[in-house]
Amino acid sequence: MATKILNAAMLGLTPENMSSHEHLPSALDASLLNTSIVIALCVFFALLCACIVIGHLLEENRWANESITALLLGLCAGVVVLLISKGESSHLMKFSEDLFFLYLLPPIIFNAGFQVKKKRFFKNFTTILLFGIFGTVISFCVISLGVFWTFKKIGVRSLNIKDHLAIGAIMSATDSVCTLQVLSQDETPFLYSIVFGEGVVNDATSIVLFNSVQTLDFDNIDGLTVLKLIGTFLYLFFTSTALGLAAGLLSAFIIKTLYFGRHSTDREFALMILMAYLPYLLAELLNLSGILTVFFCGIVMSHYTWHNVTESSRITTKHAFATISFIAETFIFLYVGMDALDIDKWRESKASAGTSAAVSSTLFALVLVGRAAFIFPLANILNCFQKIESSKIHFKQQFIIWWAGLMRGAVTIALSYNQFASSVKSSPESALMITSTIIVVLFSTIVSSVFHWYNRKTLFALTT
Structure with a gap:
């Protein structure tokens, strides 16, 4: 049994x-x-x-x-x-969204924090936080309002307010990994730092917003609902961050005090992996943002814990975390490609090709508008406080940052499954949301990457 x-x-x-x-x-x-x-x-x-x-x-x-x-x-x-299978299924193996959150997303986000160039990251920390937090909130509001106003005109009427807000959080999450395979850290260090930092903070902020939406009761909406949403967001963000910092510092203290390397580097490496994953699980148990926790835990561990282990453990952990993250990211995109042909979801959606195209186009258009709504205004506000000309973000650079963050990927897929997969059979429009999300991910990733490749020399020339 x-x-x-x-x-x-x-x-x-x-x-x-x-x-x-x-x-x-x-x-x-x-x-x-x-x-x-x-x-x-x-x-x-x-x-x-x-x-x-x-x-x-x-x-x-x-x-x-x-x-x-x-x-x-x-x-x-x-x-x-x-x-x-004669049109019955396009899947080799089915799994729930728990596989994304418990096994695939944590190593990706942890490695993002562990591998980040801390000097340049914290040098541009104000810009990164402004884009990653406030910018994501602006994009969330624009997309949510746009979905609320346009979906009923398209014919999607069964979604409630919580679904509209969830879509805003889902579509606000960028895919920095795919983007940064096009941008070069050596050729465009400033843009690389901004896009990378904003991408990982954006992912965490989107998940915090998503979790905040899930905790609110929208059956009884009053004037305090917005304040409750803001309060829940701030509580999840800062508490999750504090837990990640504490876990990273604790791992550094234990490894430095006990000095495992004098007997076995395997124990050092094993302890680092376990203590990197443990705060994520603890955050989920406490109903916090595990992604935000594991990201800042990765930053702290790379600065303190990593320097308290032996040289062989440093090399091993650096490549091991990067390899696990790479495999997890590739696995997700493989499954997304196969899931795009999920006949069951297309049948459950009961939507015509025109409706599906209209919903997907609307979502991608809102992504374009939502990102432009904060990149250009916030960048110009920052420029007003920059006295050094080289530190300002010029319009051409703003355009690159705007376009580089249009790709949607693993976090978007995971949140979409979390919100709509459980209600696919009860609501055809929930299935439509999943298929439309997959279309947006496929279109934004492929088209944006080809555009970047085609205009790569031009993009690099714009930064000089």
Whole structure:
């Protein structure tokens, strides 16, 4: 029985839908599920290897990065599975959004904090926080209001206020990883620092906003609702940040005091990994933002803990965290590519091609407007306080920052699943939101990356 439940969990089956598999003979049940798991994992690992090989072969041309490669391979794999299953499914392995939040997103965000160039990051800290926090809030408001005003005209009427606000938070989350594979830290250090810093803070802020929306009761809206939303946001943001800082400092103190390296570097490395992941779980237990916690924990651990371990542990941890993050990010884009052909969601949405295109186009247009609504005004406000001309963000640089943050990725997908996946069967428009989100992610990632590659020399020339 335990083996059966474990196999079902790995396939994304829940106790509610396990009943459909009860008719299988008990002697063949475990064997059949194990075979399915092995086949699915073999294909996914083969696709991951293909992404790495293709990314290496295209390293000099840079017309495509690993994210785009994973998306395209996922689409191709989805088509093949769809044909083999005779149109029944495009998935090899199904899983819930918990897989994103518990196993895939934490290493990506932690590595972002661990690998960040702290000197330049904190030099531009004011700009990063202004764009990453206040800018994300502005984008959240613009997208939420735009969705509220336009969706009813398109024909999407069943969504409530909480759904509209959740969409604002979902579509405000950028994908800095894919963008920074186009920008160069050596050629454009200032823009790289701004886009990278704003991207990771933006992801954390979007998740905090999303969690804040979930905690509010919109059945009884009054004048204090906005204040409650702001208060919840500030509480989650600062409490999660404090927990991450405390966890990072605690890990540095333990490793420095006990000096594990004199006996075993393996213990050092194991303790760093566990203490990097533990505050994330603790934050989730306390209903805080685990992503924000693990990001600032990564910053503190890279500055204090990392310098208290042996040289061999430093090399190991640096490459291990980067590798785990890379695999998790690639895995997500592979699944997104395959999920774009999820027949069940397209059928559940019951939307025509015109409606689906209208919703996706509206969301992407709101992303464009929402980002422009804070990049250009805030950048010009910052310029008023900058006395040194070289420290100002000129219009051409503002345009690059605006365009570089248009890509949507892992966080957007994860939040969309969290908000709408549980209600897909009860509301066709929830399924429409998931499929539209996937379209926006695919379109923004591929089109924006190709545009960046085509205009790369021009973009670099604009910064000089």
